[in-house]
Amino acid sequence: MKKTALILVVLLAAHWAWAQSGPQYRRYNIMNKNLVSTVFTNGGVIGHPVGKGPRGAWLNDNDGYLGDVSPFVGCEIPYRVSADSIFYFHSVTYCLADHRPNRQDGIDYGVFWGFEPKAGYFNESKEGPAVALYTDPTTWPQQWPDRLNDVNDPGWKGQWNGYFGKGLSNATEETYFAMDDNEDKEFNEPEYNIWNVAFHPDSTNEARNGMGLEMKVRGLQWKQFLAQDCIFWLYEITNEGTTNYEKAIFGMLVGTYVGVTGANDSPQE
Structure with a gap:
């Protein structure tokens, strides 16, 4: 059952397939069109x-206030053991930060178990900062995966995929990207978890993790005085599988710094 939740987070300073995601699509960019400027990744x-x-700088780029900020999602998962028995367990998926290279239980497998960027939402041929920005058309994809079903203009080629509509951005700057949890295989293979469960979230696609x-x-971002x-930051979360989660949470991991620079992550800061 597909369900979507929309979450708005304010940061204050003072149709592509599931398989089209992974670490090869990691990119970054910078938002700096008002008094706040920060680097960010399309991995969240x-x-x-x-x-x-x-890094979450205000007025001066060398006066950052963020170590890192990222979302996480947790669910209580029903796993049918037999026709008349259901086992419930909990899973939390989060994002990859520089100082969280892998979950401890994923290191042996050489992958990060968490959210990874989806292809198609940025110009994959662009070097350097490449997450899609409204003010930089060179970062846009040729077409947008989530607009391919528009019968009048499939993919919105050459147009910004804006919150306020096609080719529109009421904001001074806007970024847009997508990611999914297909790489988080902890509970999809029995050898990866202590309960030996082989959970599959989508009964129509056994390969979905x-x-x-x-x-x-x-x-x-807006330049207007009040903003x-x-x-x-807006987060739209969709359950693309067929499993119904009765209990779910959304949260933010927040690491703050005072005066952190863009090039240094030392504890002295």
Whole structure:
């Protein structure tokens, strides 16, 4: 059953297939169109990667206030053991930050078990900062995967995929990207977890991993006086699988710094 939740987070300073996601699509960019500037990744982390730009800075790029900020989602998962028995367990999927290279239980398998970027939401041929930004058309994809079903203009080629509509952005700056949890295989293979469960979130696609979650993210900045000290982040979470989760949570991991620079992550800061 597909369900979507939309979450708005305010940061204050003072149809592509599930398989089209993974670490090969990791990119970063910088939002800096008002008094706040920060580097961020399309893997969901604000303030990273270290050394690629200001980190939640206000007024001065060298006066950052973020270690890292990123979302996580947790669900209680019903796993049918037999025709008349259901076992419930909990799973939490989060994002990759520079200093969280792997979950301890994923290191042996050489992958990060968590949210990874989806292809198709940025210009994959662009070098350097490449997460899609409204003010930089060179970062846009040729077409947008979530607009391919528009019968009048499939894919919105050459148009911004804006929160306010096709080709529109009421904001001074806007970013848009998508990620999913297909790489989070902890409970999809019995050898990866202590309960030996082989959970599959989508009964129509046994190859779908994780909890079957997709997360679309937007960041918006305005220069107007009342919003010039903020970046607004919106998170749209969709259950793409067939499993119904009766209990779910959304949260933010927040690591703060005072005066952190864009190039240094040392504890002395």
